[in-house]
Amino acid sequence: MSKKMHIQMTVNGEEQEFLAEPRELLIHTLRERLNITGPHIGCETSHCGACTVTINGKSVKSCTMFVAQANGAEVTTIEGLGNPDSLHVLQEAFKEHHGLQCGFCTPGMITRASKLLEENPTPSEEEVRFGMAGNICRCTGYQNIVKSILAAAEELNSAKEAAQ
Amino acid sequence: MSVAKPLPHDAARLHVTGAARYVDDIPAPANTLHLAFGLSQIAAGRITAIDLDPVRKAPGVLRVWEASDLPSDCDCSPSAHDEPMLAGHTIRYLGQPIFLVAATSHLAARKAASLAKIDYQSRDAILTVDEAMDADSRFGEPRIWQKGDAGEAIDTAPHVLEGEITMGGQEHFYLEGQAAMALPQEDGDMLVHSSTQHPTEIQHKVAHALHLPMHAVRVETRRMGGGFGGKESQGNALAIACAVVASATGRPAKMRYDRDDDFMITGKRHDFRIEYRVGHDDDGKLHGVEFLQLARCGWAQDLSHPVADRAMLHSDNAYALDHVRIESHRLKTNTQSATAYRGFGGPQGMLGIERVMDHVAHALGKDPLDVRRANYYGDFAEDKAQSTPYGQPVTDFVLNDLTETLKARSDYTERREAIADWNAQNPVLKRGIALTPVKFGISFTLTHLNQAGALVHVYQDGSIAMNHGGTEMGQGLFQKVAQVAASEFGVDMDVVKITATDTAKVPNTSATAASSGSDLNGMAVKAACEAIRDRMAEHLARIHQDEPADVVFRDGEVHVGGNRLPFAEAAKACYEGRVSLSATGFYKTPKLSWDMIKGQGRPFFYFAYGASCSEVVIDTLTGEYRILRADILHDCGASLNPALDKGQIEGGYVQGAGWLTTEELVWDDHGRLRTHAPSTYKIPACSDRPEVFNVSLWDGRNREETIYRSKAVGEPPFMHGISVLMALSDAVSACGEAYPALDAPATPEAVLKAVRRVRGVL
Numbered sequence: 060m061s062k063k064m065h066i067q068m069t070v071n072g073e074e075q076e077f078l079a080e081p082r083e084l085l086i087h088t089l090r091e092r093l094n095i096t097g098p099h100i101g102c103e104t105s106h107c108g109a110c111t112v113t114i115n116g117k118s119v120k121s122c123t124m125f126v127a128q129a130n131g132a133e134v135t136t137i138e139g140l141g142n143p144d145s146l147h148v149l150q151e152a153f154k155e156h157h158g159l160q161c162g163f164c165t166p167g168m169i170t171r172a173s174k175l176l177e178e179n180p181t182p183s184e185e186e187v188r189f190g191m192a193g194n195i196c197r198c199t200g201y202q203n204i205v206k207s208i209l210a211a212a213e214e215l216n217s218a219k220e221a222a223q
Numbered sequence: 224m225s226v227a228k229p230l231p232h233d234a235a236r237l238h239v240t241g242a243a244r245y246v247d248d249i250p251a252p253a254n255t256l257h258l259a260f261g262l263s264q265i266a267a268g269r270i271t272a273i274d275l276d277p278v279r280k281a282p283g284v285l286r287v288w289e290a291s292d293l294p295s296d297c298d299c300s301p302s303a304h305d306e307p308m309l310a311g312h313t314i315r316y317l318g319q320p321i322f323l324v325a326a327t328s329h330l331a332a333r334k335a336a337s338l339a340k341i342d343y344q345s346r347d348a349i350l351t352v353d354e355a356m357d358a359d360s361r362f363g364e365p366r367i368w369q370k371g372d373a374g375e376a377i378d379t380a381p382h383v384l385e386g387e388i389t390m391g392g393q394e395h396f397y398l399e400g401q402a403a404m405a406l407p408q409e410d411g412d413m414l415v416h417s418s419t420q421h422p423t424e425i426q427h428k429v430a431h432a433l434h435l436p437m438h439a440v441r442v443e444t445r446r447m448g449g450g451f452g453g454k455e456s457q458g459n460a461l462a463i464a465c466a467v468v469a470s471a472t473g474r475p476a477k478m479r480y481d482r483d484d485d486f487m488i489t490g491k492r493h494d495f496r497i498e499y500r501v502g503h504d505d506d507g508k509l510h511g512v513e514f515l516q517l518a519r520c521g522w523a524q525d526l527s528h529p530v531a532d533r534a535m536l537h538s539d540n541a542y543a544l545d546h547v548r549i550e551s552h553r554l555k556t557n558t559q560s561a562t563a564y565r566g567f568g569g570p571q572g573m574l575g576i577e578r579v580m581d582h583v584a585h586a587l588g589k590d591p592l593d594v595r596r597a598n599y600y601g602d603f604a605e606d607k608a609q610s611t612p613y614g615q616p617v618t619d620f621v622l623n624d625l626t627e628t629l630k631a632r633s634d635y636t637e638r639r640e641a642i643a644d645w646n647a648q649n650p651v652l653k654r655g656i657a658l659t660p661v662k663f664g665i666s667f668t669l670t671h672l673n674q675a676g677a678l679v680h681v682y683q684d685g686s687i688a689m690n691h692g693g694t695e696m697g698q699g700l701f702q703k704v705a706q707v708a709a710s711e712f713g714v715d716m717d718v719v720k721i722t723a724t725d726t727a728k729v730p731n732t733s734a735t736a737a738s739s740g741s742d743l744n745g746m747a748v749k750a751a752c753e754a755i756r757d758r759m760a761e762h763l764a765r766i767h768q769d770e771p772a773d774v775v776f777r778d779g780e781v782h783v784g785g786n787r788l789p790f791a792e793a794a795k796a797c798y799e800g801r802v803s804l805s806a807t808g809f810y811k812t813p814k815l816s817w818d819m820i821k822g823q824g825r826p827f828f829y830f831a832y833g834a835s836c837s838e839v840v841i842d843t844l845t846g847e848y849r850i851l852r853a854d855i856l857h858d859c860g861a862s863l864n865p866a867l868d869k870g871q872i873e874g875g876y877v878q879g880a881g882w883l884t885t886e887e888l889v890w891d892d893h894g895r896l897r898t899h900a901p902s903t904y905k906i907p908a909c910s911d912r913p914e915v916f917n918v919s920l921w922d923g924r925n926r927e928e929t930i931y932r933s934k935a936v937g938e939p940p941f942m943h944g945i946s947v948l949m950a951l952s953d954a955v956s957a958c959g960e961a962y963p964a965l966d967a968p969a970t971p972e973a974v975l976k977a978v979r980r981v982r983g984v985l
């Protein structure tokens with residue numbers, strides 16, 4: 060067993076400090092140490108995207124990142140995007156456009172989609188499809204997921220226009 | 224009325240914020256033990272020596288169990304009592320659990336499990352259906368059902384064709400892997416949280432393992448992250464393991480399979496080979512057909528008999544067959560025990576006859592849709608009786624109109640012509656199109672399973688709590704059933720709370736399976752609501768000098784004797800009037816009678832219908848392909864919630880297409896599953912979609928008296944994926960004269976092979 064390491068990171072705006080084995084996986088840190096259970100474990104081999112979080116502005120599959128690699132980082136999970144009483148535009152869109160069935164992929168999907176829309180605020184359907192290709196959904200057939208993301212993009216853009 | 228509205232999933236707000244809890248998200252007490260199985264590394268043989276000391280000494284390990292340390296055989300089987308949780312000395316498949324480790328963390332348990340030293344003596348494993356047939360390794364006698372004289376009809380028909388199709392199995396890949404947690408209670412009782420479609424089964428198996436009466440075990444299931452049949456029986460082992468450890472140590476125990484373990488341990492869809500012989504005329508009308516169905520069942524019986532029965536029951540799909548013989552073999556092999564998977568054998572049986580239609584059309588040079596139409600059942604007419612090969616009258620057939628409508632809406636004819644022209648000009652890329660029907664029987668074929676219970680409470684503040692035996696796995700069952708309750712009381716949806724499925728609230732439930740969730744539980748909830756409503760109406764009518772029959776529950780109010788009381792006030796008045804505001808409801812599906820040995824009777828309450836049209840393009844140099852367009856028209860009766868139903872159709876189609884195209888399970892010669900992770904097992908991704916995807920609901924009411932005349936929708940749309948395989952077959956057949964005879968899954972490699980075969984290069 061390797062020596063424990065002092066880790067500091069900001070998760071959803073909150074400072075976190077703890078000692079951890081450097082090889083601890085970030086998904087376990089989040090779920091087991093910090094009790095942040097929105098990011099899910101679907102495959103643990105970076106194929107399904109259920110564990111997607113945002114680290115320093117990039118979409119990352121937290122099942123294949125060591126906590127040591129996230130030392131000093133800014134981490135955002137689905138919980139940092141909105142909460143049941145005040146939903147993020149994407150969260151509202153997934154709810155209204157039936158972008159989920161069993162919901163297990165949903166936190167990862169929305170977290171990834173939020174990055175996608177930052178990278179490309181006006182994506183075509185094609186761009187959404189390929190931009191989301193790293194996140195598997197076994198239930199929906201993706202149709203409503205794509206619809207939800209496009210609807211949220213539109214909503215965000217018209218809000219932006221109104222603000223200008 | 225809340226029914227028929229496209230309301231979002233009941234827990235959508237929780238899902239989108241990550242607040243919806245799955246088993247692995249339930250906060251576990253600090254002293255919880257985490258479990259892992261140690262798995263066999265051979266497919267068949269004996270253990271000659273086993274040294275678990277390294278496992279016991281590994282960091283964090285508390286205790287290790289072998290089969291002989293268990294309190295009983297801890298049988299996990301849903302049927303034949305042939306699945307001990309841990310193998311003794313005899314190994315029956317590669318991946319079979321041999322021992323159980325309890326440790327302080329999930330990782331510690333898994334790491335320790337890999338340290339065992341086991342010596343084996345292998346024997347030749349039976350891996351394929353042919354090997355099983357040769358060794359006569361099977362479950363039960365072959366089952367044979369027939370109608371008319373197929374042999375004679377084929378022999379005297381103008382044309383005779385023979386062929387076979389193999390179709391692979393399918394991993395469920397429920398996004399949430401199998402998981403369970405057991406919490407010991409006072410007096411030896413056990414509380415189990417399980418990601419299961421069948422809480423009563425978990426309760427029954429845990430009670431059996433621990434020698435407890437069922438009332439000492441309570442199972443709770445709030446939701447699953449997908450099930451698809453894979454959580455009908457496959458969760459038993461985890462729940463039993465947790466309960467055994469919790470009972471032995473007095474500490475909570477939790478187990479979730481790592482994804483690789485999930486692939487290696489649990490059962491999948493049955494793979495089949497179907498051989499056929501068919502006699503037909505110049506129009507493609509079938510005179511007679513014989514099917515030989517070989518189902519690979521794996522090492523234990525599990526649900527293989529009803530699965531194989533359902534494959535036989537769907538050998539006719541949408542076609543009126545006068546002379547038919549179906550012979551079914553359930554073969555026992557040294558592989559994972561194949562289990563329930565959306566469609567439950569139906570897709571395999573249906574693919575058999577769809578292949579026949581495609582083959583016959585090719586032989587005659589006809590449009591396969593014309594051949595299909597020539598064989599369809601007729602519309603219902605009093606004077607023209609028609610029945611399935613198993614003698615069930617077909618009285619609700621809607622596919623003639625439905626197919627015409629879809630054909631027109633999808634521009635099938637024009638596109639088929641355009642594709643022919645396009646193919647003539649393009650040597651490398653070839654397109655194909657196919658329109659295929661689905662007729663799927665609704666009910667459990669084991670008749671006694673067609674029952675359901677519910678428990679409804681109205682509280683004195685007018686809020687309503689509702690419970691039923693169905694489980695939520697994403698299909699929206701809870702929402703649909705809550706819509707029923709809200710409609711019965713004439714209140715808003717937010718007045719109704721749906722609580723976790725709990726064996727202490729509703730006992731003796733059936734699995735949420737066979738697409739029957741809303742049919743059964745919706746009716747049971749309706750019965751419970753009606754009982755309470757009648758009591759309320761009677762009391763309120765007495766106070767307000769009205770007739771109970773004239774009391775109306777609508778828009779959040781109760782109309783009685785010229786007054787309008789808010790529902791909450793009405794509830795309070797009833798409470799103060801000492802009216803019981805709690806009721807159970809019960810439902811059993813009527814009209815069923817079925818002899819599964821003879822294959823005669825009415826196994827199904829009704830049929831659900833639909834049709835889909837897929838267009839594909841293939842690259843004849845690489846075998847790669849894309850789905851260009853899909854059009855689906857599907858019959859949900861009078862839909863309880865059109866948005867949820869459409870979601871089931873879209874998801875079903877994509878999953879069905881996945882089964883027949885990219886999802887390939889490969890076992891090596893030693894019986895080791897080589898595709899045991901999403902890295903090698905290809906699940907359809909967001910980018911693998913049809914570029915155009917039109918889904919509509921057929922407008923109609925169920926002829927039978929189901930809940931608000933709706934129809935079940937969980938499984939039937941899965942089989943729309945068949946149109947993708949048939950479209951690929953159409954594209955390949957543009958490459959040459961020979962019949963493509965595409966097997967499934969039609970991976971790019973398989974398509975390339977078929978292209979080469981058709982071109983005569985192979």
Ligand code: FES
Nearest residue numbers: 101102103108122
């Ligand atoms: S759990 Fe991380 S990608 Fe699947």
Ligand code: FES
Nearest residue numbers: 160164196197198
């Ligand atoms: S909603 Fe179930 S996996 Fe996406």
